[in-house]
Amino acid sequence: MSTQFVLSGRARALTSSAIREILKITERPEVVSFAGGLPSPATFPVERMREATEKVLREAPHAALQYGPTEGFAPLREWVAARLSRPGAAIPASRVLITTGSQQGLDLLGKVLIDEGSKVLVETPSYLGALQAFSLFSPRFGALPADAQGIVTDALDAARLSGARFLYCLPNFQNPTGRRMPLARREALVALAAEAGVPLVEDDPYGELSYGGEALPSLLSMNPDGVIYMGSFSKVLAPGLRLGYVVAPEQVHAKMVQAKQAADLHTPSFSQRIVHEALRDGFLDAHIPSIRSLYAQQCERMLAALEREFPPQARWNRPEGGMFIWVELPEGLDSGVLLAKAVERNVAFVPGAPFYAIEPRANTLRLSFVTVPGEKIDAGIKVLGELLAAEIAALPAVA
């Protein structure tokens, strides 16, 4: 008989991500793509990476090419712990796990904390990659109400949180909305979670990309024993290295290490040592301002184009950092339909619906402003504005 490949239930439930399929279309060079979550390659510190690589291959080639500990390269773990520590909230390096990109942290988290049917709380909307990673372990999602300032803590009480395996959120310049949670809401959320005994999972790939003003304290710094924190070098150095980290209380850390051992033994020793070498002498603090300044400029350019080209019925936020603007179209419009028409005119973005754990809102979309040159931002937003105006004109009149 022919070979029978019987797929697992979780594999049958897997569907390819909308972002992924769109990225395939937008690989054509003539497409102006606001779809990808790719950092601008102009921000990659190529020379610094070259120097760091040479040094690692000169000084420790055999260690860099050999198997290493599952927890990660010790000096890099210490660097992460020192960077995240705050007065009164020291983070020991023993809580740091180096991961193969932040995405792996999400997979490991799902593995060690989610059983079939477990209650998992997320923002409305939330990061698609997290929803995908968690979904493989069949949780029951609860979506918390959110507005332009993130989770609406006033609308919550501890009972609403109670019994959840964890509450996952991105307080800084969230993917997909670009929104940031203000201090008062952070404090309220940490207090509510502590009252309910529910762990918070703070995903923070964009925290360093603030365009101005004060950095807000992390949830981790407010309650180190109640928060699992996830960070990444993808947005501040380069994503092609696939380096992230998870900080977790000892008990969870130990289980994540075991799960990681089965997942990929360890993250490449080679790239861990290179990144640690590149980070020495405060390099990041010297480098990040150039990323912030570029992205702030790109963001202003897109906001100006939106003001100029988009019909008044569309609404969007003014991000204070990060890589994304979130657009809400009038009710009744479907951004998936808009995308099909936009792609015909060589413009792309990501429809908002896949970012909702439950009750997707089809009239939303995400725009990334970091990789597209200024003139193309203008031209692309103009096309979207025209298409949108036509869509709105075709809506049935409301009595």
Place this chain on the structure above:
Amino acid sequence: MSTQFVLSGRARALTSSAIREILKITERPEVVSFAGGLPSPATFPVERMREATEKVLREAPHAALQYGPTEGFAPLREWVAARLSRPGAAIPASRVLITTGSQQGLDLLGKVLIDEGSKVLVETPSYLGALQAFSLFSPRFGALPADAQGIVTDALDAARLSGARFLYCLPNFQNPTGRRMPLARREALVALAAEAGVPLVEDDPYGELSYGGEALPSLLSMNPDGVIYMGSFSKVLAPGLRLGYVVAPEQVHAKMVQAKQAADLHTPSFSQRIVHEALRDGFLDAHIPSIRSLYAQQCERMLAALEREFPPQARWNRPEGGMFIWVELPEGLDSGVLLAKAVERNVAFVPGAPFYAIEPRANTLRLSFVTVPGEKIDAGIKVLGELLAAEIAALPAVA
């Protein structure tokens, strides 16, 4: 209340690997360790890696540091496909998925092919890392009878295989036993699996490390549509890069790609490009003979020491390749007890029991011969021989 971290059932079932705990002990430089599965760093082509890295960072720095496709770097996928293709059994590059080490292939396989309670067949004994990866998805293991030549196909019929999600085996220089499956058994296994409609998973990290004689055909080459093949650059280049690959029929490949997207988005672009660059111009075929020659010499040294130092009641195999020798002690001895005494005398190895999916045999152990210098092989085996003789002398006399 204090935060409640409720672990998933699979996390509660996770236990730290015996190998891992032993490796911690054996990090002390005075320990002669036959425990690790680490390749010898003397075989790492440092100069070639340096040249390849320089070229990648000179010619394509931004692409190497940017996000890449989940399937892997296309030229590397093509290289793998070409290397595995045989006359009459061409492997299309579209079936190749680059993974973050071969271990990740095992995790993805578990994710897409195992439901709770699924029947999964393995050899007796089998690779511990595979048992760990699959266990996270709660299969029901079946262990197939095996001898010094691998799975005893004469003892099987299609009914015994029937209904399994897959049969996992390492035909070449298996970890932990070092044994190789002869051609006739390979043919019989492929025929039986085809008759039962059961997919074969062929894990082949050591296939290139044959010390002499002909390479035997892969199971993949015998039935490309019925075999999932896993390979690695860890043993022929360097493990610290964490680069492996899985070749699978389209339907399984597509699901593994989706699962990988949720697991780590993609394997580092940086290391994929470096390895592809290093492999050009037939480098591997020039490089591998030096690894074979070193390992063959190390193996002979350990075999000679075993002949000299071990009591006649112990038995072991003579590997034709790979990195391991498998030792069977007299019934009634526990290699875990022997290990505790050996570590006191600064010698380490891996007890065999954790390599059994079911019915562990405590009187077995694995010796790795590749990283320890010759004189230390002699000294370490002498210590083990003495301890073993004492253990045997203490066994209750059989009437």
